[in-house]
């Protein structure tokens with residue numbers, strides 16, 4: 001192990017140069033005029049994987065290629081782990097807000113600035129460097145590793161989902177390691193073990209067949225905008241609880257261990273309030289802001305539309321009103337069931353004076369791997385050793401759809417060991433990746449494999 005760690009230290013400068021070379025390639029998956037660049041990035045990645053001693057292949061798909069790279073196969077059954085990442089990046093616009101051009105990586109104040117630096121090139125590159133250290137020092141890697149690096153994460157991962165089904169046999173594994181989440185600070189390296197699910201719907205209430213003159217007709221017909229507001233307002237009580245019967249029935253409760261661990265997270269309620277710029281925080285009573293935003297289910301109105309929105313006034317009773325609603329879900333809540341319960345309640349709340357229409361949107365289950373499991377525990381050990389600080393365990397409020405696919409198709413759990421800092425500007429101008437996170441991330445990866453393989 002020591003020779004692996006020494007190698008990582010000795011070659012830091014070169015690793016940074018190589019990362020910059022990778023970041024110079026504008027692999028914007030959403031923009032067709034970058035299709036050539038995206039293909040060139042896949043080629044560069046494949047060649048790089050081969051150069052460090054991996055067996056790499058580029059797989060063509062209906063859209064952007066997928067690159068896989070495996071450690072040389074050894075005889076006998078050894079544990080097999082996947083490392084997932086994506087080489088595609090978000091569009092860099094608005095360009096004028098970048099201090100240095102997005103595809104001319106620049107190192108300043110210990111971080112590399114470029115589009116894709118954290119999301120996600122830098123993060124999976126750290127894992128590649130760890131494996132390079134094993135292969136180039138002739139150190140025995142006690143497991144087989146396969147990197148799966150896709151080019152469509154920022155546009156929905158459609159090809160990867162198909163690819164997982166096609167290559168299901170080759171990709172059978174004991175766990176997937178993903179560095180595409182974050183940590184609260186460099187002193188708080190983190191394992192993310194839970195992600196919320198989601199269910200979405202759009203509700204419309206229809207009144208008169210056209211907008212009516214409110215002076216002539218107002219008062220004799222119901223106002224769809226008011227009706228919808230009253231219905232929506234009845235979906236949450238004063239204590240911040242969602243007032244849909246059955247909504248919380250299956251919601252997994254936080255364990256004492258989890259609540260205790262959450263107390264160690266660095267951002268206080270006051271700091272959080274200032275960060276968001278709100279007058280006061282509001283959430284389900286009995287839970288901290290960390291718990292509310294990541295471990296409790298929610299209902300939000302995402303959009304609300306009705307009547308006249310232009311300049312000045314227009315005295316009408318609008319013909320219709322509509323709202324887009326999503327619920328964030330916690331483990332054990334079934335998106336279809338919650339969707340059904342919500343529809344039932346909306347029907348109950350709807351008066352006979354209007355017509356109710358509901359359209360279903362997307363849905364995804366929550367993801368959860370107990371942080372007390374053996375794989376999670378060794379991951380925490382690797383984080384502690386590499387970063388020199390006691391790691392925290394995190395729940396994330398949003399979802400990462402591909403993680404559910406790994407579970408569904410391969411039956412594998414994912415270890416989410418994110419290296420992004422809160423101010424890394426993902427998807428924004430001046431995206432950066434902290435170089436300590438890069439090098440400590442590579443060390444964490446190197447320390448992880450022997451531990452995982454020994455379970």
Ligand SMILES: [Zn+2]
Pocket residue numbers: 090119154426427
């Ligand atoms: Zn992204």
